[in-house]
Each structure stands twice: as C-alpha cells, then as structure tokens.
Amino acid sequence: MATIADLIETRFGLATEAGADRPAEGNLETLLGHRSHRRYCDAPVSDADLEVLLSAGFSAPAKSDLQQAAVVVVRDPAKRAAIADLIPSMDWLRTCPVFMVFCADSRRIRKICTLRGKTFGNDHLDAVLNGAVDTGLVMGFFIQAAQAMGLGCCPISVVRNHIEAIAELLELPPHVFPVAGMSLGWPAETGYVSTRLPLSVFVHQDSYDDSTLEADVDAYDRRRDARYSIPPEKHRDTDSFGRVNFYGWSEDKARQVSHRERDQLARFLKAQGFNLD
C-alpha cells in the first residue's frame, strides 16, 4: 500500500523516510494529495453541502479571534456573467456550479468599535495583512473540506486583476476587499498533483538561507519536465523572449511575472478607506 512517504515523494520529487511507516490515508492523504479542480460535472452542489463547507472554512483559526474574513456567493446570473467576461481565459468560471469571492474584512471590527463606543486604533497597513492572512486560512480549511466531501475547487487570485470592477459588482463597502475567487463543483476529471520545489527550499533552520537556490531550481525544472514537458505552443511571449532549448518551470514563471499586473491594488485599497502607511 502507498505510504505518506510516497505522497511526499510525488509532491516534492525526492525520496524520503518521513512517513514511510504511515499508510496514505485519512486527512494526511487528502492534504498531501491535494489537487485543484477546474472542470466540473453538471450536478449542482446543494445548499446544505455548501453550508457544511463554509462552516468548515470559517472554523479556521482567526487572528486574535477577530474573525476578519467574509465570502460572497455569486448566484445572480448577470453578476456571474459579468465576472466571467472579465476573465475570458478561465471559461469554466461561466459554468462552474458555485462561484464565490473570499474577502478580507476589516469593516466588521471597525463597526464593532463604533457600536461599543471605542476608537479603532489600528488604521494602518497591518489591517490589510490581518484580513488577508485570516482569509487565506479560511480558504485553506474550505479547500480541505471540499476534498473531504469529494468536491473539487480552485482558488482564483486573478479576480484581483479586476479588483475594482469586482468589488463594485459585489457592492463591497469600505474596508472589505477581494482576496481570491473560488470555483466549486463535483469534479469531472481526476485533476493532477502540482509538484513543488524540494522541501529544503521552503524550510530554513534558524536563519533564512537560499544559497543553493539556483541548483535546486535547475534540478526541479528537470524533474518537472520529465513528468510533463511544457509543449512549445504554451511557451509564453516567444515574440519578446524567443525560443529556448529548455523551457522549464522557472523560465515559464520568470516570463509570466515579467508582465506587470495588479498594480492598481494600492489605489483600490486607499479608495476602500485603508491607510497603507
């Protein structure tokens, strides 16, 4: 039977003894075997199932118990279509059974201060970060719950490329901002395990040390390529950057982030009332 060590090897590309004595089952199997799903069957997700998933999501730990996250479930066909129109590269957003937008919410605690006659004392950049991290935790729990119920989902950060339009569509008030969209449904395909850089790249001992990054990335590029080689028609921006002999993950990602996007975030957050100092 497959072990947790096998799952770690699949994800991170390197053999390990860790988890060799544990069968690949239960929560650990779900976590280590995580797959995003972008294609769904037509079957709807029931309101009761969605309530269970969202309940699991909002069971995540929250910074100082302040509970600074929110979600907008987008059911109105006109709003769904408007969002899908903004993101034509993701055609499944038009038809996925459930689409929602997870938001950071610094409004609630500020309203509670007003209700209790106190002055909110933390109108600075950390209010943005608190809400964003709480929302990431909620999404992490939500994604796990979806997998546990056999559902599939995919977080969609590209909603932030259109953050002003989407906030207006969802009528987000001051001090609330979109962090990521989320599509949800019953998976039509198995999905695939997204491989990761070796764990040693992420995990540092006592001090941050990335002195071996170049060699680690080169080896990772080769391992990924051996499993799935990015076909020439998917090479980005060959007009600007030409063709290269070996087109790996790092070449692809460097090309991707060389294009400026989302530079409206600071402007948008200021318009939503945040102080970014």
Add this chain to the structure above:
Amino acid sequence: MATIADLIETRFGLATEAGADRPAEGNLETLLGHRSHRRYCDAPVSDADLEVLLSAGFSAPAKSDLQQAAVVVVRDPAKRAAIADLIPSMDWLRTCPVFMVFCADSRRIRKICTLRGKTFGNDHLDAVLNGAVDTGLVMGFFIQAAQAMGLGCCPISVVRNHIEAIAELLELPPHVFPVAGMSLGWPAETGYVSTRLPLSVFVHQDSYDDSTLEADVDAYDRRRDARYSIPPEKHRDTDSFGRVNFYGWSEDKARQVSHRERDQLARFLKAQGFNLD
C-alpha cells in the same frame, strides 16, 4: 452519534439541518472541531513527523504555482529565548517543543527572474498580498496536518508586533517577511472550540450586506457569555474604559483594537525592499 450538524451548532451557535445526515468523523470532524493548543507535553516532535507536517503545509495551492512562502524552524536556544523575551505574555513560546515562523517569500521569484534574465515586473503592493495569502494557505494545511497526527499547534500573529527584531534574528533577506509564528507539540490539554459569529455574518449572497450586524453581534455576545463569561479580572483597560454591566466578546475586542500596535509594518516592508504603491 454526533453529526456534522452538531459540530456546526457548537461552532456557530445556531441549529442547522446542514450535515445532519453526516456522522461527525474524518476530515470534516477535524476541520469543524478545530482547536488551537498552547500547552504541550514534554515529549519531542520527531524530525520525521515535522517533515510530514511541513510537506502537507507546502502542498497547499499556490498563486499561479509561484510557491511564495517559506518557514524558519527556530531550534537555536539563544534565538528561541530572544523571541520568547520579546513576547512575555506567551510564556509557552519558551518551552514549546517546536517553534517556527511562517514567512511570505517574494524573494525566490525575483531571484528566478534574475537567473532567467528577465525583469520582475510586479514590484508593487500585490507582491506583499500574494505572499501573505499563499502563507495563510500553507498554514491552513499545516494546522490540519498537525491535527490529523494528534499534534497541537497555535498560529501566533503577535510576532508581527516585533517584526523588525524577529526578521533580524532569523536573518530574513529582502522581500521576505514574517506572517505568523507557530508553536507545535503534543497537546497537554484538550483545548477548546473557539465559537464563531453566525455563518450568515460571514457569508453574503451576491452583494455584501451587514445590515443585521448589530443584532447578530449582540446575540453572539450573549451566546458566548452563556458558555464562558469573561471574568472581571480579565476585563481590559478598566482604567480607561471603566466597568460595564455586560462585558462580552464585542466589548473585549473593541477595547483590544483601540490600542495601536504593529504600525511599523509599512516601514519594515519598505526596508525589506517592497514597493507599497
């Protein structure tokens, strides 16, 4: 046998039909029953177990597959003591079996750009948000893995109250910043379920609508108080705010956030090389 609906009622305080047909077991039970743990047995956490947990954490979905998170495991007793000295209110940080700091990492992708001869085109505020959300997702997966193995952990955002000192201790280079600490060990106590506002406060349909917030918060305060009444010696800032007849969650949280903290974040992030525009 308890059902998922029972767990939702415990967490959110209101009876529901959702999950009434599902036994409280498996991943959903772990998610909905999540408890943070701050007290641990002396037994160490093995390196192999920690590797499994971190592998599960870094299996979380990552924005555009850019993998912008990192963790520093703090084993050096001098560094552990220095961090514990900064946070005297959390005495368990001095002795918890494992202490680590989860960080947002925008450095790796910038270095990869350099390695591949590309110019990083996204030196703006969204680079901060991307790393923070990815790190929140990693922490969400890590926490679930810890629970699955019977371990307990607690995310500690208060490390950001001392973000400059902790970044220096951990030798964090430009474009890396602490998001939260995390303590880990074998739980010495059961822990408790942190109750939440009703799900309807978090979940909006098509448009954000918090028109019932005041009534929802009042009812939540009363429900929490019926379960656990905050004792008078724990009422905050009675010198400034005096005594109130009813001291609930919202009174406590309003007092807490009326005190300014973490206003050094923007200064720190700029010093770490981030552009906050």
